[in-house]
Amino acid sequence: MLGVARASHPGPAAAVTLAAVLLALTWGASAGTAALIGVAALAGQLSVGWSNDLVDRHRDRTSGRRDKPLATGEITPTSVRAAIVVALVVAVATSLSLGARPGGLHLVLVATGWAYNLGLKRTVVSWLPYAVCFGGLPVVVSLAARGEAGPVWIVVAGALLGTGAHLVNAVPDLEDDRRTGVVGLPHRLGARRSVDLATALMLAGTVVTVVVPAEGLDELGIAALVLCGGLLVAGRVSGGRGAFPAAMGIALVDVVALLLRS
Numbered sequence: 001m002l003g004v005a006r007a008s009h010p011g012p013a014a015a016v017t018l019a020a021v022l023l024a025l026t027w028g029a030s031a032g033t034a035a036l037i038g039v040a041a042l043a044g045q046l047s048v049g050w051s052n053d054l055v056d057r058h059r060d061r062t063s064g065r066r067d068k069p070l071a072t073g074e075i076t077p078t079s080v081r082a083a084i085v086v087a088l089v090v091a092v093a094t095s096l097s098l099g100a101r102p103g104g105l106h107l108v109l110v111a112t113g114w115a116y117n118l119g120l121k122r123t124v125v126s127w128l129p130y131a132v133c134f135g136g137l138p139v140v141v142s143l144a145a146r147g148e149a150g151p152v153w154i155v156v157a158g159a160l161l162g163t164g165a166h167l168v169n170a171v172p173d174l175e176d177d178r179r180t181g182v183v184g185l186p187h188r189l190g191a192r193r194s195v196d197l198a199t200a201l202m203l204a205g206t207v208v209t210v211v212v213p214a215e216g217l218d219e220l221g222i223a224a225l226v227l228c229g230g231l232l233v234a235g236r237v238s239g240g241r242g243a244f245p246a247a248m249g250i251a252l253v254d255v256v257a258l259l260l261r262s
Helices: 002-006 010-026 031-055 057-062 077-097 100-118 128-146 152-179 185-189 191-211 219-237 240-261
Strands: none
Touching: 002 077, 010 031, 010 128, 010 240, 031 057, 031 077, 031 100, 031 128, 057 152, 077 100, 100 128, 128 152, 152 185, 152 191, 152 240, 185 191, 191 219, 191 240, 219 240
């Protein structure tokens, strides 16, 4: 069971679920609705994470990935397929319980994550599923919690954050990916340019999040921009090793600012 849990990409799944629940509560959703949103988000994320490791198990084995339970033989493909089926059933049931519009849109986002795993990750548009999913999730939450799609700026900020997250997430595995036939946008850009672009996109997401809803700069906006600017400078001064954590720090500021602005 521990191996199956590790194969689900638990970190990103937990982060997305927490962000969705916090956003739902911020927008006045009832405890029951927020819980349904959380379960739907978690189940969808788990299905995407498991399918990723299932599809990539042969590549991971070739690359000697000891952190991948499927690649090491700690768990079997059959057990992961069973977990995927359960996750998809839960995702469909809980998503549709939120209503036709939010539920249907959430299932489209889950399908988009699967499309990335099944082939889009190997193309120049490998960033698109991340942009769609990060930009679309706030719309799902807003439709479920408030019955409306929510402001456009949140979609834009989410898409910028998602694209940046894709670029920095791919950087540590660029060489292994190339050797096993995966050549998405980060692989075409290279590590340094991927991190540079990711940092710029996340910084742009911060600007959208803190400036647009306030129609200008206030204390929160100034604090967020100063913090992100400091992270950007620190990442450049420290060289390649510091660029990745700096980009992740900017992403964290984006998420916090998004919650405070909502």
